[in-house]
Amino acid sequence: MRRASALLLAAGVLSSTMALADARDVWMFAQWAGDHQTRPFREMLVDARLYGVVPIHQLLRSASDWKLCHASPFAVPPASNWPAVRSTLSLIHTLDGQGLLRQFEVVSAYRNPDLNRCAGGAVGSAHTRAFAVDILLPGWVDPNPLCRFWQQHGQAWNMGLGRYPSGRIHIDTAGYRTWGGDGGSNSSFCSKPR
Ligand SMILES: [Zn+2]
Secondary structure: OHHHHHHHHHHHHHHHHHOOOOOOOHHHHHHHHOOOOOHHHHHHHHHOOOOOOOOHHHHOEOOOOOOOOOOOOEOOOOHHHHHHHHHHHHHHHHHHHOOOOOOOEEEEOOOOHHHHHHOOOOOOOHHHHOOEEEEEOOOOOOOHHHHHHHHHHHHHHOOEEEEOOOOOEEEEOOOOEEEOOOOOHHHOOOOOOO
């Protein structure tokens, strides 16, 4: 019994350090979902066999700065963006299946234009007009295999790949391009294949 609780405690410490301390957890999501309509979106994901590719409480996270921007912690993308949701999730599913996203956590996905502006997102960002995910990976994960995937298959997926100095990675399927901290391709960790 004591051993079991020690193990549970160790697992708890481990998972809390790996969760990178985002307050928008499953419990906060359950509370929010109590008075927000998420069912049609969830049914769409089930029909597309994409439910669970990203845990729903992460998939619907708005912007990391939601509090600062007096915005909702979660947001359901409008139905017009759902085809983009499906293509980006198919890509995430493929990347995950190839072991390129280890222990990833989505910290931002759909943002309405007002929140995007407040959160410092690019004008016309894929977070508003299509569907993008910002991902945190543990520090020990090498991002270069992601770059190689983008170089080899990015055009076919219409894949956008950004990486910021913080290590946060942006993935979408709204155009074949790459960028780094200054928003341009020259600052990207990943160069375009010749
Ligand atoms: Zn992003």
